[in-house]
Amino acid sequence: MPEAGPTVVLPGRPLTVGELLDSAVLLLRGHASVLLPFSAALAAGEQLVLLPLRTAVAAVPPLWWAPGLDGLAPYWLLLTVGAATEAMIILLVGNPAGRAAGGALLGHRATAGELWRPTGARWGATALLCVLVGTIMMLVSLPGPTWFVGFALLGAVAPALVVDRVTPARAIARSATLALRLDGRAGALRVLGYLVWWLIRVGLGWGLFTGLTTLGLIADGWAHAVAMLVWAAVNAVAYAALACLDAVIHLETRIRTEGLDIHLSRAPAARTPTDLLAVGG
Template sequence: MPEAGPTAVLPGRPLTVGELLDSAVLLLRGQVAALLPLAAALALGEQLLLLPLRTAAGVDPPLWWISGFNDFAPFWFLLGVGAATEAMIIMLLGNPATRAAAGALLGHRATTRRLLRPTGARWGATALLCPLVGAAMLLASLLGPAWFVGFALLGAVTPALVLDRVGPLRALARSATLALRVDGRAAALRVLGYLVWWIIRVGLGWGLFTGLSTLGLVASGWAVTVATLAWAAVNAVAYAVLACLDAVLHLETRIRTEGLDIHLSRAPAGMPPAALLAVRR
């Protein structure tokens, strides 16, 4: 087991809310070479996908907000699509993030090559469930407050696939089950983490664009391009942190409710990590 000091990503015990948020950042910091480039590529792809929808909705950079509510329907659909793409990106990033968190819990740091290697990583199952999770979040977002429920319950889908080694359908049920344990603690913390980073994203995205504009660095006709790149950069960091939060929250919930720490302490020496962390079928 790794050292339980203040710099440990996962010290192998139940954590406070602040420790969980810190653990997610520490995990990203330790695996930035693997997670951030992938997050940047996905975030940029998301911005390019949303660009024609933003044009149709009549929104302008940097906040991509509407000036009036006469054409609210296209804007509402834009928000729904954005929520779906966010969920899918976080889920995809959760694959290497989860394996990195497992390594941190077991006391070793996975290399970038190992995290991105497809062998044994269950990328196929992750990609299979990704559109389903995206569709669920799109529908939930179009229903308004249902977004909170969908986002809260689907955070552990990738960790359940990658670490618990359950099937795709069972991963959806296990994610919801873990989220609702201890009076919905994991569900509430996932939403809290999203809201914290949403505030940071808005502040950084708007501030970066405004700062560049104030300095006269945004030429005429380049506002959309600059805003797109700014939001892609900010979102890349946020999505990577949220994927790390899902990973550490999943393992912490298993420690808190399933005695994972006790199981690891009693496991025979030399047992493969996959077998150590898999749930009983």
């Protein structure tokens, strides 16, 4: 295990909330060449998927507000679909983020080639869980406040799959179990992280679009296209950061509740990282 220090992504001990946020940023910075392009491609695809719904409700940039109460029902559908696509993207980016975090805990900095390599990455299972998580998030978002519960409980699905190496059938249950430990600490931290990045996204997205509009840099008829580009760029960073936060919260929760740090300190050096981090390994 790596020595604890200010520049270590995961020092192998329980962390404060501030240290967890710092760890997520360090993890993203160390693997930006993989996580950001992947997240950007998915965020751009999300904008294209949501475009027909935004057009149907006549939503306008920069924040895609509905025009009035008459469009509230279809706009609510737009929000639930957006909640589902967000969760799906974070889960997909969480696959390489989780594997990178697992390597960081063991003192190994995974290369871009290792993170892109399909061997052992369990992309097929990730895709299946992505669809399931998206469906769950859309359903729990319909009533409104229950979104918080769904988002809190599903943060560790990708890390459980690729780090803990549990079966796809167990990944969601394990994610919920870890989220509820220590009085729901992991779940609460995930929601906190989302709210922090939501404020950052709104500030950057609205500010950038408004600035471009004020300076007259957006030609007539291009407002929607520019807004989509702005939101894709802002969301790409946020989604990658949230995936990294999920990964570090997951491993830190295992340290707090399962003695993962003790297990690693006593494990034979000859064992592979996959075996060391697997549940029961």
